[in-house]
Amino acid sequence: MVKSGAQILVECLIEQGVDTIFGYPGGSVLPIYDALYDSKIRHILTRHEQGAAHAADGYARASGRPGVCLATSGPGATNLVTGIANAYMDSVPLVAITGQVVTSQLGKDSFQEADITGITLPVTKHNYLVKDVRELSRVVREAFYLATTGRPGPVLVDIPRDVSAGLTEHEDPGPVNLPGYKPVTEPSPARVSEAVQAILAAERPVIYAGGGVVNSGANAELLRFAELILAPVTATLMGLTGFPGDHPLSLGMLGMHGSKYANYAVCECDLLIAVGVRFDDRVTGRLDCFAREAKIIHIDIDPAEIGKNVRVDIPIVGDVKKTLRALCERLEPRLPGAWQEKIQRWKKEYPLTYEENGRLKPQQVIREIYRATGGRARVATDVGQHQMWTAQYYTFTRPRSFISSGGLGTMGFGLPAAIGVQVACPDEVVFSISGDGSIQMNIQEMATAVNYDLPVKIAVMDNGYLGMVRQWQELFYNRRYSCTELRNPDFVKLAEAYGAVGRRVTKPEEVAPVLQEALAVPKPVMIDFVIEREENVLPMVPPGESLDKMLG
């Protein structure tokens, strides 16, 4: 049967199980939008292409299924770039589809032409420019395969308008065959044996868990592994939902704004079991001091991560879930000893705290959101102080419930990501915790939330500053607050103008009732929490310092 490229694309998307696309139409994607008009795929029209990319990203992080975004050529495509880079840094399966000018106009600086495959080369796992409609179904199949297997990541497919409009006799391209792409998922038995020996010999083991645990769906395996060897678990920002935060073995987050007990444990451990992590500089602090007494086991599906930043004693390339299973099979339960006692003592001695002084504190707001939602909400954040307070004070216990921009640190991620999360999880409570700076970077997506009746609850930690930058200026630039003070719009009126509900909270006792009210309204609600202006995120390891040199 003769079909158009756009029809083939839509059929391929349905074959891949795609139920939702986040996008924005334009000239070069008109054939695709025409094919979507009577397809069963739901299209969410964001108000900016960046919002579409982040929403698809949030959808993927919450559901574990690939997110799909769609934009036109030129500016539409370039507006996706931040979202694609964000997904790349955090290994999120994303398929970005862009329209392109007709093939005869390629390379001629045509209207709305941008070399998007060239632009996204460094921030995609792979990308394609489809110049022949007969190639399209094979490319789409490969794109989803690449995005979702091995170490997940974004894949971009650029489709010129004459290809999406072009007609062809459609033939099934058969199974994916990529000779240069064979991810290793089974760990080497010899390496697993070495790791078992190291674990048996260790007196002070610590598990350092990252986004790979969440991506691999290895929560149950990590829990079993940790309980078996009685090793405390500290998580990266990306790995926070890989292990229940209320478990006695949980140390919370490590690194620059990690808990003191997590950082002390890493500094003093004699075996560091790194699981699905990449030894990011925000985690390690000064590299030559990081876990300096420890042997390091590094489990990761991406061989290039092993040895990239630190020397590793026992590298295991493989899927985290399979590797943890293989380790558990070889290990016997251990009894608690001096190390476990020491960890508990540290947890008592150095708890995460903040000063209560009668004014509204962001940490209190986060705790109250935790209580009001029974710790069961999906929480998306932007980037900055509010993000770190959320990581510290909302105790995450469910996989994929914390949706945050880790590697790229993209302000403006939170609201569109929360929209994607709400689309993926329509029956769940979704919070977007943001700052007064970050929220304004993609505030237009309020219209999307209202448009599609997505009852996202937006909590703005409003201190009238770009808070994290101000904190660095306070600590390292002698309080010279250069360009960090914000004069903001009235967020309550703004919410109302968009057709959402707006509330303002200025006193500690107002927090709980306003949250209850917000949760009871089946609409998007924006709450402007006017918090202590110069509250800092503590503890803090100054950049380039050893993890045991914490402020606060």
Added chain:
Amino acid sequence: MKHTLAVLVLNKPGVLARISGLLSRRVFNIESITAGYTEEQDITRITLVINGDDRELDQVIKQLSKLVDVIKIKKLESPETIERELALIKVKASPAQRSDIVDIVEIFRANIVDINRETVVIELTGDEEKINALCVVLEEHGIVEMVRTGKIAISRGPGAVKYIHDGNGA
């Protein structure tokens, strides 16, 4: 330390940009990069000379391996490897100087491939050191222009850097 890598890639548009882009954004130190057809129609072979310690070499290999169009990478060890480079060198050569230059060319087993009243063009194939040595000698006559291909390399003996096709493409 210098290392030579043979990299087999699928002959797709943009594959060189993918490789050179990756090498530059990961701040790897590249001495030379050459590419050309192979005995397999759809495969291009890239010879890459990188400068770095073993850890850097390990990262170059691992990061390049992540590119979907890269299908095989092999490190070529120097005693078991034949390494060649081609240079074309345009040298000032007044009629009075010519016989001197011809002597040099003979000693190096190079060829003169163009001659005119002012210059000659010399073609030389050899390893890097041989070409460098010729350049030093020619410098006193005045090198007007030079172009070098960068190194290509192949292993001695029957072994080959090949991509073996099978049913799954593995």
